[in-house]
Amino acid sequence: MDRLQSMLYFSRVVALKSFRRAAAELGMSAATVTMHVRRLEQTLGVRLLDRNTRSLKLTEDGVIYLGHCRQVLDDIRQMETLLGSHGKTLRGVLRADVPMILGRRIIAPQLQVFLRQHPQLTLQLTMENRSNDLIGRDWDCAIRIGELPDSSLLARQLGAMRWITCAAPDYLERAGTPQSPEDLARHNCLGFMPVGQRTPAPWQFLRDGKITAMLVHGNLSMDSLDPLLEAAAAGAGIVQVDELAARDLLVQHRLRQVLAGFATDGPPIMLIANSGRQMPAKVRAFGDFVARLLSRPDDPEPARGGGASVSGSR
Known part of the structure; x- marks a missing residue:
């Protein structure tokens, strides 16, 4: 049995606190994931997890082994990144995860431009947007909306x-x-x-230079802004959404902006990558590409660079 594969499965079980959820994410049965973790325990001669029908908790040995697992998986990813970005031509595979509203409305329609610029690079794009945990997910980077929690991520x-x-x-x-x-x-x-909530988020408006929140009511709520936009374009009601995400529908006159004088800036859009001294070249290139797509006519030129380790900063 592949030891690295078992380490990956173990790390996802711990991150998701569930064999069942880890199996669903990895696209396999819970029995297979359980078998991998048990084989690890048998090989190591220690118990990694205390588990019962209601909870799952790392043992002391499990805490130590998880740290080594994450380091090994991160080292492999860093090695692949180094080999993939060696020299001036970007090559190899770039695995990125983006929010659906940005992926479908803004990024995907322009991806052919990015791929023409980097013909030896293969892009694997997902739109799960469920976690900031890149370890064990096989992602090189992810785009997230909102302030980040304290983190060692770049x-x-x-x-x-x-x-x-x-x-x-x-x-x-x-x-x-x-x-x-x-x-x-x-x-x-x-x-x-928002993810994990069952009540709609308040709408934001700018009044007298201050942002105020307002609860609104209607007969339809969704956990994804993309289909919510389509529902609004079909005449279901009024929606509040990102200006760039709605751009095409506005140009096509399927949507019309209202309350324009109350529009306000929202949360930051962040590119995150695994900890290291600097972002890999292929991740920086993807970030530059998305930053240009997100820029507005009155914005300054998007900043370039390797990124910095953050602690919940914009």
Whole structure:
């Protein structure tokens, strides 16, 4: 049995605190993942996990072994990155995970430009957006929206969200156009539920130079902004979303911005990579590409660089 594979499975079980969730993420049965972890324990002659029907906890030996697993997996990834970026031509595989709203609306339509610039690079792009834990996920980097928790990850800000409010022209013809945030009480507002939550997030508005939050109500909420945008374009109600994500629908006149005077800046958009002295060349190139896509006409030139280790900073 492949020892590295078993170490990867063990690290994901610990990160997700579940054999079942780790198996689902890895695309295999829970029995297979369990077998790998048990074989590790048999080979090492120690118990790595204390587990019962309700909980899973690392033993003292498990804590020590997990640290070594993560170091080994990170060293392998760093070696692959070094070989893939040797010389001026970027080559090899770049594995990146991005939020769906950015991936589908902004990044994917322009990927042919990035791949033409780097013809010897193979891009593997996923849109899971579920974790900041890159160890054991086989990702070189990820893009995340919002402030990062205290972390040893390398991070670089690529841009920032800008919240605008919009609706389909036919909806506005039926329901009227709101002139102030208070008017939204008479409208069907489509809510976005952040990951792990079952209530829609408050909407953000700029008033007298200050950002204020407002709870809105409607008959539809989703945990992904991308299908929520499509629902709004179909006339289901009013939505608040990132300006760049809605750009094509606005240009096509499928959506119309309302409450423009109350639009406000949102959370930062961050590129994160595993800890190290600097971001690998292929990750920096991907970050430069996405930063250009996220830039607006009045923005300064996106900063380039290797990124810095962050502790919850923008």
